[in-house]
Amino acid sequence: MSRKWTKSRTRGCKLHLTKTKARFGRVRQIRADLERQLEACKRETANVRERLIEATKQQTATSEMLRIISDSPLQSVLDAVAEHAARLCDSNNAEIYRLENNLLRLVASYGELPVHIQAREGFPANRDRVIGRAVCDRRSVHVHDLAAEDSEYPSGSSDAKRQGHRTTLGTPLLRERTPIGVILFRRWEVRPFSDNQIALLETFAEQAVIAIENVRLFEAEKQRTLALGHANRNLRESEAKYRSAIDGIAGLVAIMAPNGELETVNRQIIEYFGRSQEELTTWETSDAVHPKDLPRILELFKRSIAAGAPFHYELRLRRFDGEYRWFENRGVPIRDESGLIVRWFILLVDIEDRTRALEQMQQMQSDFAHMNRVSMMGELAASLSHEITQPIAAAHINACAALNFLGKQPPDLSEARQALGCIVRDSDRARDIVGRIREQIKKTPPRKERFDLNAAINEVIVLARSATIRNGVSVQTRLAEGLLPVHGDRVQLQQVFLNLILNAVEAMGSVEAGARELSISTEQDHTGVVVAVRDSGLGIDPHHLERVFEAFYTTKSNGTGMGLSICRSIIEAHGGRLWAEANEPRGAVFQFTVPGVGKEHRLHAQGREAC
Incomplete structure (x- = not known):
């Protein structure tokens, strides 16, 4: 029993040992697996740390770029973009080009490579260089070995062989998908840029566009501000000059x-x-x-x-x-x-002083006109006395005849009535003559009224009849029928007409041979009425046709030279004009116009509004 127990125990120990060995094997496997996982975690941690460091560097660079963009002028921004991009992406060189008039001009550079002599003057924006291809295609162009690209980039490959650079990257500067420039990165050796580096460089390109756009807007705003300030200064100066001018x-x-x-x-x-x-x-x-x-x-x-x-x-x-x-x-x-x-x-x-002076002048003209009328009445005194005594004498004869007819048995009432009628007509005629003389002599202010110009002319012809008969002058009239009334001072216009008749009679008084004819006419035209007085006298020297209207100019030995000057003033005051011309075949013709009622009424209604 002891031997059996010993054997059994031995088998148990062997089995336990086997199991223990199996457990140790599993532990070693687990430990190896854990060690492998730990190494993987370490590697992942290192990668994450590296990416984090890279991201931090990029974020720092981006923050620095944003600070530069917000605070710096455009050139400083472009220089900073080139420098930061070259350093972060381990590039030997970075250049920034602006697109202007289909030329790419260098505006900023950083690094070891020399600047191409033509860069600042400008490269054509075509496909022969990387920068031109990037602009044309509106995308980044990455060439691993530019020196080996003779057929694809003939001009760029030639530059690379001469200057010694190899790997090249061109990133376009796009504003709303429109190219405004390009950033070029180059390396001495064949060492392509990684996808992350290309992405980073494209980010820098976007920041460069923002910088350029911000500065452009800032410069534009600055220019607008300067222009506005300049305009305000000009406006203030202009206002000062304007104020000085109107003052x-x-x-x-x-x-x-x-x-x-x-x-x-x-x-x-x-x-x-x-x-x-x-x-x-x-x-x-x-x-x-x-x-x-x-x-x-x-x-x-x-x-x-x-x-x-x-x-x-x-x-x-x-x-x-x-x-x-x-x-x-x-x-x-x-x-x-x-x-x-x-x-x-x-x-x-x-115009207060001028108005008063004008009123005084008008008063003086009125006084002169009155003196002229009195003077003319003095010249006509003998003739007018004859004109007055003639109807008085006729009235006396008719009165005697009426007495005779009444003294008959029986009285001849019919004849007496006719004789008395003649007395009435003769007395009315004498009264009218005296009334017209009084109108011409008395001093009254100008008075505008509507009247028949033809009738007024006939009255003047009666006043001047004795003078015309005494000088052997025959008077012919051609007064237009249906003449529209005129608006004016009847006495003043009659004075003008009488003055012209007496001048014509006197001009013909010295003519020895030929008929002495006085022609008086009126006619209607679009401006009003035209009156003409024609004589067959000696006429007026053509050089003196205007001088005769000058004050104090006269060809008479006893004249004052005021008559025609006063006449012209009267006509002009009525809105008309008075002028002289040669009469054919001899003599002179004086004409004047008087506006019609319609036009004169408008002038009168406007009063002081008339221009």
Whole structure:
């Protein structure tokens, strides 16, 4: 039993030993597996650490690039891009080219390789070089050995053989898929760039584009800012010159917007009104314009602004001390190249003194005209006395006849009635002659009215009849029928006509041979009425046709030289004109025009608005 137990125990030990050995084998296998896994983990950790270091370096480089991009001028940015890219990707050289007018010009470089002599002048952006191919294809171009690519890159391969570089990478600079340049990387030996390096270089290319674009925008903004500053300075200088210019104008100047709103005024306006520019913007409702002128001025102003037409009228403006003075107001629109009104230029000129002087001159002219009429009546005194005594004598005869007819038995009432009728007509005729003489002699202010010019001319012919008969002058009239009425001062126009008749009669008085004929005509034309007085006298020297209207010029021994000058003033005051011409075959013709009622009424209605 002891032997059996011993054998059994021995077998048990052997079995246990076998199992233990098996367990040790498994442990060693597990340990080997764990050691292998540990080595793999170490290698992976090393790779991760390496990638992390590389990523950190890239991130640091990228952060540095972003800092440079944000704070540096373009050249510094480009130089930094070239340097960082060359160092991070272990490149012997990095160059940045800008695309301008289909030429690639070198703008930044870093590294050991010499710069190509033509690089700064520019390479053609074609497919003969790596940089041109990258621009043309809009992608990175990676050549492992450029010196061996004679057929593919003839110009680039020639450069590589001459300068000694081999592996080359060109990465385009793209702005919205449009090439603006390229970055070129080169190595002395044949050592291709890894995919990570190419990706990194493409990232640097994107950053370079951002830098270039930012700087371009910054430079553009800087130039705009400089231009704006320059424009503002010019504007301030222009405004100062403009202000000096309008302040130097002898008058009140205002600049208005296209709609008529007041924009600016010159110093003279402020001083005249004694008000600020803001206060003057409400001139339509203030007392700046005389109340009697304001409605008319507002209507004319609004009409001109709406039509965009220049305006010219006269009005009274209130001075700072309360006195109203007459001003001439002219406004013209200022247009741009397209014809649109950009503003209005308003000029107000004080004409108060001129108006008063004009009124005095008109009074003097009226006085001279009165003196001229009195003078003419003096010349006609003898003839006019005959004209008056003739109807008086006829009335006396008819009165005697009427007494005789009434003294008959029975009284001849029919004949007496006829004789009394003749007395009435003769007395009316004498009264009319005396009335016309009184009108010509008495001093009255000018009075405009509508009247028949033909009838007024016939009245003057009657006044001058004795003078024409005494000088043997035959009078012929051709007065147009249906003549439109004229608007003017009847007495003044009759004075002009009488002056012309008496001058013509006197001019023919010295003619010994030939008929003495006076022709008087009227006719209607598009401007009004034309009156002509033709004589058959000696005529006027052609060189003196205008001089005869000059004041104090006369060819008469006892003349004053004022008659025709006064006549021209009267006609011009009526809106017409008076002139002289040679008459054919001899003599002279004096003609004057008087505007028709329509035109004269418009002028009268406009009053001080007339230009």
